[in-house]
Amino acid sequence: MDAVQPPAPAPAKNDCDGAGDTGGPSLVRTYRAWKGNNEFFLQGRLIFGPDVKSIFMTIFLIVAPVAVFCALVARKLLDDFPHHSGYSILIVVIVHTMFVLITLVLTSGRDPGIVPRNAYPPLPDDYDRSTEINNEQSSRLHLPRAKEVIVNGISVKIKYCDTCMLYRPPRSSHCSVCDNCVERFDHHCPWLGQCIGLRNYRFYYMFVFSATLLCLYVHGFCWVYIKKIMDSEEISIWKAMIKTPASIALIIYTFISVWFVGGLTAFHTYLISTNQSTYENFRYRYNRQANPYNKGVVENFKEIFCSVIPPSKINFRSKVPIPKEPLDSSRRKGSPMMRKTADNQVHNEVEEEESDYNKERFINDEELGKGNGLADMSVDLSRVHHKEGGETQVASFHRHSWEGTGGKWDIASFHSL
Secondary structure: OOOOOOOOOOOOOOOOOOOHOOOOOOOEHHHHHOOOOOOOEOOOOOOOOOOOOHHHHHHHHHHHHHHHHHHHOHHOOOOHHHHHHHHHHHHHHHHHHHHHHHHHHHOOOOOOOEEOOOOOOOOOOOOHHHOOOOOOOOOOOOOOOEEEEOOOOOOEEEEOOOOOOOOOOOOOOOEEEEEEEEEEEEEOOOOOOEEEEEHHHHHHHHHHHHHHHHHHHHHHHHHHHHHHHHHHHHHHHHEEEEEEEEHHHHHHHHHHHHHHHHHHHHHHHHHHHHHHHHHHHHOOOOOOOOOOOOOOHHHHHHHHOOOOOOOOOOOOOOEEEEEOOOOOOOOOOOOOOHHOOOHHHHHHHHHHHOOOOOOOOOOOOOHHHHHHOOOOOOOOOEHHHEHHOOOOOEEEEEEEEOOOOOOOEEEEEEEEE
C-alpha cells in the first residue's frame, strides 16, 4: 500500500510577500518604499518626521517640572483646604499633564496631510500624442512652473513640485525637512518632530493651548504655597521664597515657558480667526489680495475644530510592488527595528530581475534627470544599447496617471547621450 504524501507546506508570508503561485510581483509595505524622510513605528501605524528624537526632549520639559511640582509643592497643600479639596490640586495637574501628552502624540504621530507623489511627471496641457512617430520620438516635456486656479471666485497660483512631480493643491507646500508636500502646510515644528498641516493642526493648537494653561496652573499654585508659608510663619515674602527654592525655580521656568507657548497660542488664535497658515502669514500672502478662504471668525473656528478631519490619502500599510531599484537603507526610512525584517527577500527578488538583463545596466534617477531637469523622476527598467562609433542610446518607458481621472498614457522617449 502506497504511503500518502503529506501536502507541501504553504510559504510563509511577511511584509514582502510575493504573489505565491500566480507568479505575480513581490510586494512590500508602502512605508518601506516611501521616499520621504519620515520615520515609521508600529509597522507604519505611526509616522514621524526625521527629527522624531526631539519629542523626548519636549516630553521631558513637560513631565520634569510637573513631577517637581507634585512632589515639593502640591503635596504640601493637600491638607490646607477644607473637605480634603487640596487633593484636587494634585489630581487636576496630573490629568492636565496627561491631556497635554496625548495631544502631543496626536500631533506628531499622524500623517499631517501628505500629498501622494507621482511616479512620473504630468503631461503638459498642450501635449499632443500625434507628435509621436512609431513610439520612437516624443517632444520633451515643458511644464510651466505655476498655474492659476479659481478658489471662491479668486485666482490662486499653484506651483509645480519637482520632487513630488505634481502641481501642489492650493495652500500646500513642500517641507524641506520631511521632503513631502503637505496639504494646508503651516510649518514644521522641531519640538514635535513633525509637519503641521491639514490633518493635525487642530491637535497642535490644542497642545500649545493646554500647555499654556498648565504653565499658568503651576505658576499660580507656587505663589499660593509661598503665601501659605508667609501666613503660617508670619514672615516676609522674600524669607518665604528662600524657604521653598523649588517654587522659585518653577515660577521662573513657567514664566519663561508661558511666553513661548502662550505666544504661540495667541498667534495661532489670530491665524485661525483669519483663516491663514503660518506659511501664508510669513509670506505676506494676503496683504495685497483678498483671502479666498476667510469665511468670518465663527466659521473659521468651526472649520478647524468642528469639521471632519479628512482621511489620509496614503495607506502606509498597504502592499505595493517592490520598486525596481533596490530598497537600500537610504530609501527606507523606517526605524531600525522595522528594517531588520524581510531585507534578504527584498534584495533576492531584485537580483532575480537584474539577472535577466546581462550586459545591461540600470539608469538611475540622477543620470536621467541631467538631460531634462527632472532629477527626482522614478524610472522603470531602462536599457542601454551600445551602437557603432561609441554612441549610447537610452530607451526609457514612462507611464503617467492623471490625478482625479482613471486615464493613463504611455509615452516612449529616447535620449541620446
